[in-house]
Amino acid sequence: MLTRTTTSFLLSAMADHRNQDGWLEFDSRYRPILVAFARRLGLGEADAADAAQEALTRFLTALREGKFNRDRGSVRSWITGIARNCIRETHDRRARRREERGLSALNELPADENLIQIWDEECHRSLVQHALLELKEETHTDPKTIRAFELLALQGRTPAEVSQLMGMTRNDVYLAKHRCLTRLRYILDSLQEAYEMS
């Protein structure tokens, strides 16, 4: 489970070389987003993982060198900028390899104006994934309720099927769905606050 430490606090903690925890938390927050972002920009699984690693390393280095100034831009614009460069470099390397083999070396990177939007979408997607995990892990929501929600919302079963499978009334199935979604909204709000997205 992610902590609710704010991104600002994490950044100040990470600036200290001895603080491993801050860095680990930051890494688990942003690495999945970076990988998904790279994949959206056309990289394969392995290349995306490499690009994310490279972006995180450069981010940390720049942070510790004091190059990041909150007044000049958000964490988001900074990290998307770094990620974009890493992804572009990977694309360019691949293009050169293709050229050397006498193949077309077209760069498939999508239009740049969508970068922030793509980042936000992946960020949101990642937060929703974290929220789903937390929902499953937490104790005060009944496992049966969560199971009904999964069947209905995530596996595409009809309310009648879920009702039969779980031995619940149809209204209870709907109730389970809304309990889980309401809970998810709450978790998501607190995550967004920690990420300082709102």
Next chain:
Amino acid sequence: MAAQTSSHCPDWEQLEAVFSADEPNPALSKHLDACLSCRERFAELRANNQLLQDVRAASRTWAGSPVESDVDVCRTSVPIGGYELVGEIHRGGQGVVYKAVHLATRRTVAVKVLAEGRLALPARHQRFQREIEVVAALRHPSIVTVYDSGLTADGRLFFAMELVDGLPLHEYVGKTAPRPSVPLPIDDALPLLCAICDGVNHAHQRGVIHRDLKPSNILVDVDQCPHIVDFGLAKAVGDESVIRQQSLVTAAGQFMGTLAYAAPEQFRGDPNAVDVRTDVYALGVILYELLTGRLPYPPSTTLSDTIRAITDVDPPPPSLSPSASSTGSAHRPPSGLNDDVVTIVLKALAKDPQRRYQTAGALAEDIRRYLRGDPIDARRDNAWYVFRKTIRRHRLPAAILSVFVVLLLAFGVGMSLMYRRTKLEAEKARQIKVFLEDTLGSVEPTAHGAEVTVPQILDEAVHWVEIALRGQPEIEASLRTTIGNSYRTLGLYDAAESQLTLAFEIHRRLFGQEHPLVAQSLNALGALARDRGDYDRAVDLIQRGLAMRRLLLGDQHFEVSVSLQNLASVFVRKADFASAEGLLRESLAVRLRLLTERHADIAMSQFQLAEVLRNGDHLIEAEELHRSAYQTRRTLLHDKHPDVERSLLALARTLMARGLWDEAEAMLRECVDRQRRTPRGDRSRLAEARGELGFCLASLGCLEEAEPLLLESYDHWRTTVGGENATTVEARRRLVSLYEQWGRSDLADRYGG
């Protein structure tokens, strides 16, 4: 009221049914109106169902399959008086757009409702209200018509507008283009943008500026007609109170427009600087994007960098991306954009609003001029351009046209310099114009027909100079220099020598021993000596010119960089690469200080340096520089420009040196094809391309195909520059090597001896 409605509160299943039902449930709707608790449950349900979409999307993995939806969360029953909402179309920053039926007329419309209801700030309400007022006043096929406005049951603003069955422009381009990120064919993009301009112009004429034009605000219907929506930032021209509130970057730093489409003046914080030309700029960005698939200034790593690019950096001239060029319009050369189109786009994107089209109508009109084949307004100040365009419009025979274009190119540089100088220079320019017209007029298309050649035109020109320019030695020298250089590039060295020598003598007579024009003549004669293979003389002449230029103009002058390059080119021919490299690095450094990075002259310097590095076996760096120069030239120059081909040939040579024969072969075939397609083109260049292709084929083992190519190449050099010239010797060596490889010792002996 409550007594007439369902007395029991609906359960969750019943509430869900409101979302998924095709028909509205009047009894439930009435209950909702009356029951606060159910309204709150309903609001929660709506929020939950919205999140459900995100949850489903998030639960899909890259490899996983999407989960089928069994609940249409777009359905809504937010009560709006007089309308039945049937679905959600779009959710944006300002509001949500629903598809709806106007109950009284049964007309299907789009209804836009402010997204956050009572939570919305008063400023937002004002903006929304203004949007309604502004758009309702506009009636144009390219602007979405507004029918009605009012408040929803819970006090939110809404307005009803024409429902456009279409896609936002960016999605339309995505679906129409052959592949994602490939732009629209120019023949589709230009009429489409004209129609958008017409709508914007209509609004401008009624005092309305859009201020937020971007592809997502333009819907394109099935008939490819655009419809502009979201006049959310529009304001009436001259409305001071609005202007003050609507500076693009507000005190809170909230960015209201969309960065990429915002004009430079929108960043200056002066609301009065924003006017109709701000929209013209956005139209320019949209046009740029439609034609190239790219933005003129891709968003940078930081907001401030992007803003700096928009306010301070000249946009790269639009060009088709490599992916687009293979799928471009069938009617036009696919590899580059026409100069007129480039000019139109760059004029719309001018940083200074004064230099832009002053209205969207003017932009549309210029595009239409281009589509009709008329001279465009953006280049009205260039008489030569208008003249050429007029001739093209009158459909003169192709031979005459090609000659004319060559002459224009030859004069182009001189002309542009002259325009900037004194009255004498203006007179010179006028004389040259008369000269061109007379020369062209003297070539009777019927008499010469397709046999008219550039040398013939040049001969006519010499004749004209001798008759018409007596008593005007400076103009005479200038023309003789141009004609001499043209002869030289055509491989007609004797004729070139005579013209350049005459020009040199005139310059010396007029200006004495030391003068920039004397230096120019020395340089031209040096280049000729170099092309003839007389390298010692070439070095002597060019060094004298260089020394004179350094003395008169200083080290950091463009003319100095020209001399440095010419001198280096002689050393290259002499295979003295170390000397050449030093000179070229100095030349490139001078140019990098004087010019912008993407400049034809920078490309020239990179090209020559790459050639030197190639010969020094620094192949990787050479290839990089060549590719860069080639890209710049493809971007900046027209497709048939000889420099494009020179770059192609050099790149092919570099690839051969790296052993990449297959890619080199394809490039060399393109070079030879280009030369063949140029009637009476530069024979030396054709011989060069053929020689290289022959060499490449021989290396690939295709001896039979290689032989005639190497033979023709050798014959050309032998007859034009003589048997002892280094180029001829090399051509012979390659031929002999081929015969040896083939086992034809008789022929090898014949040419080897």
